[in-house]
Amino acid sequence: MIATFEQVQSIVKDNPNKSVIERGRQASKKLMLHVHGVGMEEAIRHCDHFASKDVYKVQKEYAVSNVDLFARLLQQEDMVFTARGGSTNFRLPDSDENALNAILDNIEYGMNLRKWVKTFALQAYRCDPMGIIFMEIDEPVIDNFGNIIEPRTYPTYKSINCIHDYQSSGRKLEYVCFRLSVGEALSFGVIDEKLKGQKKEAESMYYRFVDDAKDLIVVYKEETVRLVTEITQKNPIKNIWNKTPAFIVSDLIKFDEPRCFFSPLFYVIELADTFLQDRSIRDLQKKFHGFAKAIEPLLTCGTCMGNKVVNGSDCKDCTPPGGEPTGFKLKTKVSDVARFPLEIMEGSSFDFKRIFGYITPDIESWEKQDASLQDIEELCEMTYWGTVRMKRPNPGKPGEPITATESISNDAPKEARLNSTADWAEKTETMIAEFIGRYWYRERFKTASIAYGRDYVLKTPEELMKFYQEMRTKGAPDFALDEALEKYYQAKYQNNPTQLAKYLKMLNVEPFPHISIVNAKTLITDFTEFNAKLYFGEWSDTIPDAKWLLTPATLLIAELKKYVAAKGLEEPKPEPKPAFNA
Numbered sequence: 001m002i003a004t005f006e007q008v009q010s011i012v013k014d015n016p017n018k019s020v021i022e023r024g025r026q027a028s029k030k031l032m033l034h035v036h037g038v039g040m041e042e043a044i045r046h047c048d049h050f051a052s053k054d055v056y057k058v059q060k061e062y063a064v065s066n067v068d069l070f071a072r073l074l075q076q077e078d079m080v081f082t083a084r085g086g087s088t089n090f091r092l093p094d095s096d097e098n099a100l101n102a103i104l105d106n107i108e109y110g111m112n113l114r115k116w117v118k119t120f121a122l123q124a125y126r127c128d129p130m131g132i133i134f135m136e137i138d139e140p141v142i143d144n145f146g147n148i149i150e151p152r153t154y155p156t157y158k159s160i161n162c163i164h165d166y167q168s169s170g171r172k173l174e175y176v177c178f179r180l181s182v183g184e185a186l187s188f189g190v191i192d193e194k195l196k197g198q199k200k201e202a203e204s205m206y207y208r209f210v211d212d213a214k215d216l217i218v219v220y221k222e223e224t225v226r227l228v229t230e231i232t233q234k235n236p237i238k239n240i241w242n243k244t245p246a247f248i249v250s251d252l253i254k255f256d257e258p259r260c261f262f263s264p265l266f267y268v269i270e271l272a273d274t275f276l277q278d279r280s281i282r283d284l285q286k287k288f289h290g291f292a293k294a295i296e297p298l299l300t301c302g303t304c305m306g307n308k309v310v311n312g313s314d315c316k317d318c319t320p321p322g323g324e325p326t327g328f329k330l331k332t333k334v335s336d337v338a339r340f341p342l343e344i345m346e347g348s349s350f351d352f353k354r355i356f357g358y359i360t361p362d363i364e365s366w367e368k369q370d371a372s373l374q375d376i377e378e379l380c381e382m383t384y385w386g387t388v389r390m391k392r393p394n395p396g397k398p399g400e401p402i403t404a405t406e407s408i409s410n411d412a413p414k415e416a417r418l419n420s421t422a423d424w425a426e427k428t429e430t431m432i433a434e435f436i437g438r439y440w441y442r443e444r445f446k447t448a449s450i451a452y453g454r455d456y457v458l459k460t461p462e463e464l465m466k467f468y469q470e471m472r473t474k475g476a477p478d479f480a481l482d483e484a485l486e487k488y489y490q491a492k493y494q495n496n497p498t499q500l501a502k503y504l505k506m507l508n509v510e511p512f513p514h515i516s517i518v519n520a521k522t523l524i525t526d527f528t529e530f531n532a533k534l535y536f537g538e539w540s541d542t543i544p545d546a547k548w549l550l551t552p553a554t555l556l557i558a559e560l561k562k563y564v565a566a567k568g569l570e571e572p573k574p575e576p577k578p579a580f581n582a
Contacts, residue, residue: 107154188231
């Protein structure tokens with residue numbers, strides 16, 4: 001869309017999509033509360049029926065946010081950005097392709113584009129689905145020789161809270177209008193004495209409007225919208241992309257309102273509300289009733305000796321605030337002793353446990369509250385992932401965990417969830433890369449093709465090793481065992497790429513890797529191959545890690561055979577066959 005200036009004025013004045021923007025702000029407020037703990041001061045609701053104002057004040061003050069809940073819920077989703085595989089292609093000549101990859105390797109804050117998507121765009125996808133990714137361009141810089149250095153372009157995340165209005169077409173935007181803060185207006189070079197001295201985060205009267213053709217700043221003052229001329233930068237600026245350089249963060253469109261988008265966390269928010277309230281109640285209960293109540297007899301005040309008066313005045317040590325002296329200690333110490341006459345203590349009816357003791361907290365109720373919170377967390381996990389991580393008892397054999405096969409089948413919904421996030425990340429990264437590619441290469445750049453890896457590691461190393469051993473016991477073919485063992489190595493060394501590469505190379509070099517040494521002699525009939533298998537462990541200890549990484553598998557196999565040949569082993573002659581008389 002290319003808006004006329006009259007249309008720009010109307011958009012700034014009338015805010016035609018105000019209801020859409022407001023829905024986005026309300027959704028973001030709720031999501032930021034649960035995922036990042038923003039706005040906790042007003043998160044806990046007060047119900048007069050259950051809590052007095054004093055109790056509510058304590059409940060609100062000590063409430064714990066849901067940040068930890070969502071940290072656990074979303075932890076596994078990082079695998080989208082670490083999964084093996086994937087590809088990137090821009091269909092440019094090799095020199096330009098390498099140059100563009102170098103640009104994308106340092107896109108902003110020292111991050112490559114993929115890490116930027118994980119750090120900023122993914123968080124916005126979860127917590128601000130109707131916010132936008134907006135492409136900014138640095139101001140031109142002149143070097144010491146008077147040459148203009150081509151300014152770079154880079155992605156930025158713009159919160160829905162700073163957007164005055166926009167018109168969407170799917171994720172793409174026809175235009176976007178920002179309400180500038182005082183700090184932003186000054187950073188764009190606006191000259192206005194009234195802005196000086198104001199807080200930088202305060203809203204100003206200035207607006208930034210961007211469409212397919214231009215990027216301009218206007219001021220809305222005294223019911224009039226006009227182009228800002230008191231500014232140090234050029235205004236308006238031509239849009240070199242010929243389309244609005246922005247798109248909506250989320251790809252999840254509301255079916256009943258196609259102009260609105262929602263977060264992938266939408267379906268767990270009501271459960272998160274319940275978790276937040278219930279945990280605050282449980283914590284409040286512990287604070288009020290978490291201490292054992294001591295039962296003890298009244299002990300005579302040591303200051304007034306029970307007379308209530310000291311030097312003609314009320315005894316301060318046994319007088320409660322605003323009350324009368326009691327003659328008994330208001331607070332006891334561990335060293336205080338309660339004394340009883342010997343004849344009473346020797347009586348058969350004397351039982352000090354009836355006089356001294358503790359009323360302990362209601363542990364059973366706490367345990368029920370804890371279990372209830374665990375149930376809600378499990379529901380959140382089931383709702384988001386389609387399954388839960390915790391092992392449930394085998395229904396066929398109570399007390400035994402589910403089998404590896406059952407466990408693998410439960411990975412399917414997790415993979416579907418991860419693939420959904422990967423689809424979004426691929427598209428988001430592609431859209432940003434295409435803006436950057438078109439900025440630097442103009443009409444020579446056609447399109448970007450970015451694919452994420454989908455080889456997720458969803459099991460622990462122990463689970464994967466057990467699965468591999470079960471497959472080997474059942475006689476699975478070698479290609480399936482190779483795949484299972486590779487999965488084990490990927491899980492065990494996922495944070496150590498050097499060791500991962502080493503053990504994957506060893507898998508390709510070791511003869512018959514799925515046959516144990518015990519069974520090797522009966523199963524490997526070739527003398528050379530058997531000895532290579534037998535001495536593989538001894539030989540591999542002589543190979544440094546760097547050599548495992550840099551040497552092709554074929555050369556390593558040749559070195560192994562050379563190592564075995566140097567031992568001078570002789571193949572035993574076959575035993576003579578018994579002769580039979582004719």
